[in-house]
Amino acid sequence: TRLILFGGRDGRRFFCDTWACDLASGAWVRVAAHSDARCPSPRCFNSDSGGGRVLRSGEEEWAVLHGGLCAPGYRDSQTWLLGPLSLPPKEWSWLPASPPDHVEGAAPVARFHHTLTLLPRREAAGDDSLALLGGHDRTISPLLDLRLFSLRHASLPRKASGVAAASVSVGWSSSTHVLGPAPSPRAFHSAAHYDHPAAGRGLLLACCGLGPAAGGEEVFAALDDTWAFDLSSGRWLELAARLPHGFARSRAALAVSRDRLLLAGGCRARAAALATYLPLTPGPVFDDVWLLDLRRGLLQSELGLRPAAVSAWERCVLPHERAHRTPHANATAGTLHGGAVVLVLGGHDTFLSPLADEAVDSFGDLADEQAWALHETEAIVVGERPERTEARLCTRGAPHSCGEGGASPSRRQLVGGARMLVQGLETQAHINGSIGTVVSRASGSADGRVDLALGPPHSKSISIRCQHLRPSRSEARGGMPTIAAPGGGGDGSALWVISPAERAAGEGRAAEAPSNRRVAVSCISVLPQPEHEGSA
Numbered sequence: 001t002r003l004i005l006f007g008g009r010d011g012r013r014f015f016c017d018t019w020a021c022d023l024a025s026g027a028w029v030r031v032a033a034h035s036d037a038r039c040p041s042p043r044c045f046n047s048d049s050g051g052g053r054v055l056r057s058g059e060e061e062w063a064v065l066h067g068g069l070c071a072p073g074y075r076d077s078q079t080w081l082l083g084p085l086s087l088p089p090k091e092w093s094w095l096p097a098s099p100p101d102h103v104e105g106a107a108p109v110a111r112f113h114h115t116l117t118l119l120p121r122r123e124a125a126g127d128d129s130l131a132l133l134g135g136h137d138r139t140i141s142p143l144l145d146l147r148l149f150s151l152r153h154a155s156l157p158r159k160a161s162g163v164a165a166a167s168v169s170v171g172w173s174s175s176t177h178v179l180g181p182a183p184s185p186r187a188f189h190s191a192a193h194y195d196h197p198a199a200g201r202g203l204l205l206a207c208c209g210l211g212p213a214a215g216g217e218e219v220f221a222a223l224d225d226t227w228a229f230d231l232s233s234g235r236w237l238e239l240a241a242r243l244p245h246g247f248a249r250s251r252a253a254l255a256v257s258r259d260r261l262l263l264a265g266g267c268r269a270r271a272a273a274l275a276t277y278l279p280l281t282p283g284p285v286f287d288d289v290w291l292l293d294l295r296r297g298l299l300q301s302e303l304g305l306r307p308a309a310v311s312a313w314e315r316c317v318l319p320h321e322r323a324h325r326t327p328h329a330n331a332t333a334g335t336l337h338g339g340a341v342v343l344v345l346g347g348h349d350t351f352l353s354p355l356a357d358e359a360v361d362s363f364g365d366l367a368d369e370q371a372w373a374l375h376e377t378e379a380i381v382v383g384e385r386p387e388r389t390e391a392r393l394c395t396r397g398a399p400h401s402c403g404e405g406g407a408s409p410s411r412r413q414l415v416g417g418a419r420m421l422v423q424g425l426e427t428q429a430h431i432n433g434s435i436g437t438v439v440s441r442a443s444g445s446a447d448g449r450v451d452l453a454l455g456p457p458h459s460k461s462i463s464i465r466c467q468h469l470r471p472s473r474s475e476a477r478g479g480m481p482t483i484a485a486p487g488g489g490g491d492g493s494a495l496w497v498i499s500p501a502e503r504a505a506g507e508g509r510a511a512e513a514p515s516n517r518r519v520a521v522s523c524i525s526v527l528p529q530p531e532h533e534g535s536a
Helices: 294-302
Strands: 001-007 018-022 027-029 054-057 058-067 069-071 079-081 093-098 115-119 129-136 142-150 190-196 201-207 228-232 234-236 253-257 260-264 291-292 313-316 334-338 342-347 380-381 390-394 421-424 436-441 449-454 461-467 469-471 483-486 494-499 520-525
Touching: 001 054, 001 494, 054 115, 054 129, 054 142, 058 129, 115 201, 129 190, 129 201, 129 449, 190 253, 190 260, 190 294, 190 421, 201 253, 201 260, 234 294, 253 334, 260 342, 260 380, 291 294, 294 313, 334 494, 342 461, 342 494, 421 449
Parallel strands: none
Antiparallel strands: 001 018, 018 027, 054 058, 058 079, 079 093, 115 129, 129 142, 190 201, 201 228, 228 234, 253 260, 260 291, 291 313, 334 342, 342 380, 380 390, 421 436, 421 469, 436 449, 449 461, 483 494, 494 520
16 A cells, blocks of 8 residues: 655745655655656645545546646646556556547636545446535636546556557546536535435535625625535535534535534634735634534435524534644544544644734635644544544644754743643653643742643643643644545554654654655554543
């Protein structure tokens, strides 16, 4: 089993090299690098919902890449395939996907802040699909169009005579001719795939985002609605599940867990006084978690209940809200153990000032310095009822921003609310690896102690010397995880993550950094536990 890494940036340069990591050995190898190789232009995907996925077509697998940030403010609509992945990595090559004459519709409009969702095949001999939804176009106008991509009718090359194909004849199918109501155009939204167990059909779920509000004139309003697109009938259905007033958001993490839709974090709308000249700048970050019973929400919608009349969203009150608040925006969500555990990885947490000019660019993309460290991944066990949903932080490992024996935090870093990681304790070693927030300097302390409020599973306050603390926030450029994928064992009990950081975080293996960049491969695993008997 391998992880594939393409492109990225280091704060100054954009890259177009491709690497593969063998998870068994931890060895990196550069692929598709021969002199006559064609490849996508340099680009990165740090604020969109991922630019690449692995698609299966019959017995073959191909890595598919679409769009991305090619330069500040510039995106394109190119689609590329890497593979076939069944061959040794040294034989992989990049092929551009060009639509044949008979394929409906042209290439998708160049965009960013969209979602790219994997729709897994329902039969072993079938084909996976990608769903491209929404985003901003080159004029920063929100889009709605839904495009589907699969390799079902692709003219995939056959390895013969050592001659490589020039391109792959395959295109994006259009779903623009949708009957009935449809969501408003949006970007910075969230999307997920749901296999409806009762109806036996697949649904594409879209939630919240930034776009025109119903009945309003504001183009960049935060949205609170939830929609399901039936992949069989080609119809949109609005769920009776609007978030309560004041909780509309964009940039939230979304995942399906045990027939429930889990929504975590995100950003409020920008203040009206700033929206005219900073329309894409996000507002304050949420630190909440909501659950939607999909079976009930779909049933209510099919019965014709109005979204404003009955809301199926229920807020989860988690243990960390009592001692350790964990706001996330632009986070990545993944599931383990068949959806029993949801992991919320990375993202951003706060902004530097109400104007936040130094925290975002003119396109609303957040600065990397505000990223959550990978060891602060939040694991959420979904119970039968929201009040039985539990969470804790995966606090194994050390921060990316420091090494063993690094310097203690400065007085400037020890401000109230700062996140610190505990390390190096001998008499209370069980606390090492915990994350807490600074309350204050211990009163009357002459030995450099601070009062620290520990998060779960300890959930208590301690007085600790500064030498045993390290800043927990990731300070590396590009601190967000770039790739999260199921573990190679196929049991769905681990996520492998590539993070552009100085060292591995969490349990796992640090691979030698490809090229001149520093990246780490980490394995985040959560042991299964019976419901209601503890956190993940």
